[in-house]
Amino acid sequence: MSVxxxxxxxxxxxxxxxxxxVNLSFSGNKIYGLLGRNGAGKSTLLxxxxxxxxxxxxxxTINGDTVDNNDEALSHLFLMSExxxxxxxxxxxxxxxxxxxxxxxxxxxxxxxxxxxFELDLNQRFGKLSTGYRSIFKLxxxxxxxxxxxxxxxxxxxxxxxxxxxxYSEMLKTYADQPRNFIISTHLIEEIATIISDVIVxxxxxxxLHDTAENVLAQSSVVVGPKAxxxxxxxxxxxxxxxxxxxxxAFYIYGELNDRPxxxxxxxxxxxxxxxxxxxxxxxNGGNGSEK
Numbered sequence: 001m002s003v004x005x006x007x008x009x010x011x012x013x014x015x016x017x018x019x020x021x022v023n024l025s026f027s028g029n030k031i032y033g034l035l036g037r038n039g040a041g042k043s044t045l046l047x048x049x050x051x052x053x054x055x056x057x058x059x060x061t062i063n064g065d066t067v068d069n070n071d072e073a074l075s076h077l078f079l080m081s082e083x084x085x086x087x088x089x090x091x092x093x094x095x096x097x098x099x100x101x102x103x104x105x106x107x108x109x110x111x112x113x114x115x116x117x118f119e120l121d122l123n124q125r126f127g128k129l130s131t132g133y134r135s136i137f138k139l140x141x142x143x144x145x146x147x148x149x150x151x152x153x154x155x156x157x158x159x160x161x162x163x164x165x166x167x168y169s170e171m172l173k174t175y176a177d178q179p180r181n182f183i184i185s186t187h188l189i190e191e192i193a194t195i196i197s198d199v200i201v202x203x204x205x206x207x208x209l210h211d212t213a214e215n216v217l218a219q220s221s222v223v224v225g226p227k228a229x230x231x232x233x234x235x236x237x238x239x240x241x242x243x244x245x246x247x248x249x250a251f252y253i254y255g256e257l258n259d260r261p262x263x264x265x266x267x268x269x270x271x272x273x274x275x276x277x278x279x280x281x282x283x284x285n286g287g288n289g290s291e292k
Contacts, residue, residue: 088127
């Protein structure tokens with residue numbers, strides 16, 4: 001099993017720093033959720049990993065071998081993104097043939113099955129496809145290639161709810177049949193929350209969080225009750241966000257709760273991953289939630 005290492009990666013465009021000393025390691029046939037606000041550097045990172053962009057510093061390696069101009073190392077990776085790499089005049093069947101030559105093989109049976117399920121005619125030309133069906137075609141390629149790392153950058157762009165649900169279902173089926181690593185960058189956090197094993201949050205060019213989804217959820221809670229009681233109970237806790245209506249308040253906590261008695265007026269509940277992401281990134285950017 002190969003290990004994908006991102007070591008001290010930095011990237012700037014002009015005077016703007018997009019990534020700053022990013023260190024990550026991927027392995028273990030996991031499904032990673034790569035999260036971040038707009039401009040956090042998610043797409044830049046995925047493009048550097050697949051050698052589409054060169055970093056200003058650091059390196060990306062697979063089992064110690066750099067991906068920089070290394071076809072053997074890059075053969076372990078496939079990046080599906082909103083960028084269209086294919087000629088508008090090419091038939092989908094021809095793109096599949098060319099991709100098979102590039103990667104050595106492709107699961108033709110699965111290509112046909114997925115094309116039928118998504119009602120995609122492989123004799124069409126790429127330029128004739130809608131935005132949603134361009135995404136579907138690229139997703140089919142991603143699921144059918146013999147790579148160890150499938151990188152998906154906003155994979156459901158343009159897909160309706162039915163097609164998004166079908167994609168997630170088919171992705172999990174192929175993952176069960178052929179375990180490998182998926183790295184999914186998306187703004188639709190609620191849709192991937194139940195399928196990812198690990199959470200990575202990029203913020204202001206840095207890795208803000210890298211942990212299992214189980215641990216992230218276990219460390220997150222919301223304390224709800226009269227504002228004075230909530231403030232008193234959470235006085236020494238890591239409060240990352242606040243919401244209030246009148247005298248009722250909700251304080252969001254990331255970290256351990258104290259062992260002091262819980263007042264009868266206060267209720268503690270778990271928090272979903274999207275809320276955690278919103279408040280964590282707001283917190284690090286100087287926000288403290290909202291009060292109404």
